[in-house]
Amino acid sequence: MKLEDLRYNDTLEKFRIEHDLNNLEIGRVTSEHRERYTVQTIKGEFQAEITGNIRFTAKSREDFPAVGDWVALTTNDFDFAIIHNILPRFSIIKRQAVGQFGEVQIIATNINYAFIIQAVDNNFNINRLERYLTICNSSNINSIIVLTKTDLIDEHRINEILDRIKTRIKNTPIIPISNITKNGYERINSCIEQGKTYCMLGSSGVGKSTLLNNLSGKSLMRTDEISQSTNKGKHVTSHRQLIVLENGGILIDTPGMREIGIADTERGLETTFDRIVQLSNNCKFKDCTHTIEKGCAILEAIKNGELEKDSYENYLKIESEKKHFESTIEEKRKKDKAFGKMVKNYKKNINRKK
Template sequence: MKLEELGYNNKLGDYRIDQNLSELEIGRITLEHKERYVVKTPDHEFEAELMGNIRFTAESRYDFPAVGDWVAFSAYDEGKALIHAIYPRHSILERKAVGKSGQVQIIATNIDCALIVQAVDRDFNVNRIERYLTICHASNVEPLIVLSKIDLIDELELEAIKDQIIQRVKDIPVIAISSIQAVYAQLEELIKPGKTYCLLGSSGVGKSTLLNALSGKEQMKTGEISSSVNKGKHVTSHRELIVLESGGIIIDNPGMREVGIADTSGGLEMTFDTILAYAENCRYKDCSHLHEKGCAILAAVDSGEIDADSYANYCKMEKEKMHYESDALERKKKDKDFGKMVKNVKKQRKNSKF
């Protein structure tokens, strides 16, 4: 195996030289658990921990490694290593952490494409697809919708689901798969060597089954199907990066019960660009598109030009985004005030010595 098969590229090579990291080894984080990591190189895997300066100078979760990161490290014992630095990330897939106001959870880094897996059984939900699309767009990650368990419905039902997606989601590829029918060829053709793909989806939609099929062996255990709800039992409990024999790189994720919006970079606008295109005709430039007279978006919803459910989903996520941005500003202010306090304490201590 070569570094390029793990996703290594010229930008990483240039950074390695510019930052004088050539004396250290380079590898990619494949597993993370409470500040303990597994780092993979073309020839070995290391159990790694952080150098003290990374841990003690970290200002936020972004300063710690995550699955998908490239790191500079040194081996100090057989299979053991110390992480010295994290290489720049070209993408960070993240969401607002469940039940933790203002906090962001990093799903994975350096992702090229996200496979949004949705089972076509009774749990199918277009609103959820739009949520996953929003975090992909906000992270500059290319999305691909994968419909799983198509053996549970007939052809007419499958076409109806595809039509439902097309009405709400524009210009995003949709692929249908089934573990029973072994229908994976179309997806396998899209998996490119050296590119990193991340599986996104709720618990029980078949992500682990899909990973096992793509890798040709059981990478993740799969749960048995419940006859009452047609859902597999959730078994994936951690994020893990796996290199396929075909050359692609897959990151599996635990199922997400909730997908909170932590978007400050236009992901929501990209997901709902069809709706927001109507805003150019609103009477007021600062229209909130919620209740104003002369709102072109509300008029389009009333006339049926805009799907009412999609509009309702947009409004819900827009409110979440505004709440997150408000929390982020408050945290920034608190951090700034804390920084001032620390400086004043240091200044007072310095003056008291004289």
């Protein structure tokens, strides 16, 4: 396999030369298992660990390798490697780490498109779709909504769901499919371009692993039978994994996510809810909270049926999470700065005593 097959490009090669990494090999991280990584190089596949320097200097989880990363490494004859550097990323899909405010979890890096996958059974949830869109928009990643299990409902119900999504989510392609009948597969295959990287996002049991197996034509991911009582599949994908398809497209499967905490410090929220942001510019008062004020353009749009109340409430909830995340990040920065100053002063005092 050539590095170009994994989308290595001139920009990455320029970085390698400019940073004097000529004595190191280049590879792309294809899977991650608790800080052990599988890396694909032109020599083949290697199991890898990071150097102590990367671990020591890392300020956050974003300083560690992730699936999709390009890395500079040394290899040996025992299929083992040491990762010395992470090459620049052009995109990062991340969420707030579960139970750890102010910390992020990287889902995948260097992604061109995200397949946001949701089943059309009783667990269908537009609010969740908007959350996934927000974390993708934060990194300027194009999204494609994939609705699975369409064989479980009739065409009328499918059209109802499509209409509901289109009312709230604009300019995002939607592809209904069935992993059983393969309806919709032709359209998905037409979306996958050679050399582009696609990340599959969704909850457990929505059919991501089955979709990956079907698209690749191989049993790459284990799948379990659907429960007859709940129509849910069991959680079987335990790690992130990068796969190169026969047509040259690259797919990254991810474990199902129960929580999609927002780690948005960019404009992902504003992009997802651009209609609400536009309406807010027409409010009578500049400091309008969009809750009780007369002359609020958003409340007026809800009253007139121009804006769904559920979408507005979801926006408020995500916005609150974003503000809390940003304030937590700022608080951590202040603490780190204070700690760094304390260490610096301690070293000065030690040197004076000497």
